[in-house]
Amino acid sequence: MSTPYDHKAVEAKWQDRWEKTRAAEVDLRHAGDSHSQDKYYMLMMFPYPSGDRLHVGHGRNYILGDALYRYLRMNGKRALNPMGWDAFGLPAENAAIQRGIHPNDWTLANIKVMKEQFRRWGILFDWSKEIASCFPDYYRWNQWLFLHMLEKGIAYKKMAPVNWCPSCQTVLANEQVVDGACERCGTPVIQRDLEQWFFRITGYADRLLEGLDGLEGWPEKVKVMQRNWIGRSEGGEVDFRLPAMEETLTVFTTRPDTIHGATFLVLAPEHPFAARLIAGHPDRAGIEAWIETVRNTPRIQRSAEENPKEGRDTGAVAINPATGEEIPVWLANYVLPEYGTGAIMAVPAHDARDLAFARQEGLPVRLVYHPEGEAIDPASLAEPILHEGVIRNAPPFDGLADGAETIGKFIDWMAARGFGRRKVVYRLRDWLISRQRYWGTPIPVVYCETDGMVPLPDDQLPVELPYDVEFTGREGNPLSRSKSFVETRCPKCGGPARRETDTMDTFVDSSWYYLRYLSPRDATRMFDPEIANRWMPVDQYIGGIEHAILHLLYARFICKVLHDFGMVGIEEPFQNLFNQGMITRFSDKSGRVEKMSKSRGNTVSPDELIDEMGADTERVYTLFIGPPEKEAEWSDEAVSGAYRFLSRVWRLQERLPEAPPTAPSDVELERDRHATIQRVTQSFERFSFNTAVASLMELSNSLARALEEKTASRLCCEEAFYTLVQLLHPLAPHITEELWERRGYTESLLDTSWPRYDEAKLHRDRISLVVQVDGKLRDRVEVDATAGETEVRAIVLASPKVREHLAGREVAKAVLVPGRLMNLVTRKTA
């Protein structure tokens, strides 16, 4: 009569049924029915690059998302949970080079495998909205977007020093350089001067910054990272005359108020003036060689704190416009070419770096701010004076204290004399979007001998990637060797032209895909603005922290661009963001606990785990492992705890008939049932899935005890059991659907409504009250829940244990916390 828990059969059955009934499919046109606005909810998980096999570490994102999705459905929300493929990118192309498989075939094969893995996890994606960035009907809109950004001047091409990864053989955006190395392969990045395509994200810097303030549903951490990345600084620009060159050199400073202390200028060795400044220098060749060395120093080393400051005196002088003095002009490696104007006014008295450099090179130091009362000899100044003191020796400003107001006065003063102005500078650079690789969106422009660079008209889109291309791994983009692709006609004059062979960064693909989910098959436009305005923004976005300043910044930027094009009403695409923590595991390779990844060889395959213990087990364990926002270490042993729990739940159903028709303690089991509904619901609301699992285990234990001791009636046990099944459904969908069906219910648990708890049922008539004497636990007493202070006090004082501890003392005060405890504060009997 008893059937063992056969997870394989159960899971296969329900996965099949969900697929057939298209359980997650949402009709987008019906969204926003007049009376049910709040029923519509868009849930989204980070797109996954289709290059890597999924392991249990990846599962956390999707399992979490699916649990939330099912919870929303049971709470009556028409939730949309789409999934797509971030299909372009290097892994596919590398596979082509290494294994001779075409990137397209390799990608499609991977998508198939990954889709099967999602199915085996029991994740309900709405596959009718499926998109893949490598399909021309998707990437043609990247091209369309590019052309419109080009028209508006937001996309442009320029020669610039750029990050080059020698291993990936392509340029990288600043955001893809982590600690001076390629984000993907870890190779140190070098600088090259190349002509590249950029998106003018810097034009949106302020809006990207301001938008963060309204994102209350985002983790503070991510917002801080984005603020740092944008790196807004307010200050001023100051012009210094270079008499010998008959030029004006502009520097940026956040401290224009220290200009009287500027005793020399420092330019980045890469500064455009450098060559002319040293033109007449006796050691010109030596300095040029040094500039070359600095230029070739990897960025990690150059910007490391311990990297020694190195500089060269150009021999030229500049005029300090505030003092009229001649000051020397230097080149030094500690000034970065890409920040500000690539040149600084050095104020050694009030800047640590300038002071260090001045001491090293024997350059003069002059104080602007003086600490009160004491006279300081500039020659002996050991530390810069940063935010203290008052101004002396700067005639119109003497006596002013450090502060924003003083800075403002200086800027006005400079502006009136024409050598300075207010200026805001950002750390953020424009987004370099061109890549010298095949497997990406072709940039839709051609180069014509007579017309130069010509953007293609919209009706010539998409520019499709040619399939017939050779992947040799040789230097250079395989696309540029495809004659049929490169050779074309100019749309303007009809003459011969060459196609652009650079392709787009894959982050372009993912920066607007959330909108395409809402119009996945629209052949006439990027997306339907009407549908977009009804569904956007995404209510809940779930993914790892690794995209804090990549994808999440780019997507916000493109959303604002589309907003400015009048295509979508919102400016911020993601209302709530949840970052789940990484799964780690011990790695034999390194002997340490590390992020689970293929390269570290510490992955756990979901396939074997699912075969052995089932997807429900993996899901419950993954959610039980710890708070989802924190990192968690995978334990192979602990997984079996989740399996045992599910097996016990299975057996409970078979034991239900053992319960007697009537029994004494129904109230208690019923109270546990309501308390569990309350706790699990609250846990779900704050994404605390680990405590939800714990509460469900407790209810299961209570029910098992009631059955064992025959203390609850059959009806009451069944109620408790089926509440347990419902509450467990988002976490372990297969087993719960099966148990529900075996009970005789025909509707899917997804269509049942989430259990409600009754506050009155949580109430007890008699409660156990903790008794403390001087804050120490001494006894517990049973009292009526309604008992008043005097009544409780009498019962408490009657306790023998309490009386023992009161020997020789008297009660000075009794504190009653209703429903919880009474604390007796004593003093020695007089």
Place this chain on the structure above:
RNA sequence: GCGAAAGUGGCGGAAUUGGUAUACGCGCUAGACUUAGGAUCUAGUCCCGAGAGAUCGGGUUGGGGGUUCGAGUCCCCUCUUUCGCACCA
């Protein structure tokens, strides 16, 4: 160096507002059943001391101090770890 988060049993962790610290699970110990299996079930399991025993006493949330009848939770100091930023003018 700056900023943020966090330190609780052998381990993962719980304790939403200051009110029984260690829920739930892993592991471990003992026992039951057994076609002796890494299955299942039952009981025990923060530390120290006393007791044959049910029990009793004391201590414990990185360390030190404070507020309070009462502190894992609030405040101050300090140590450690993790993350982010870092020659950004």
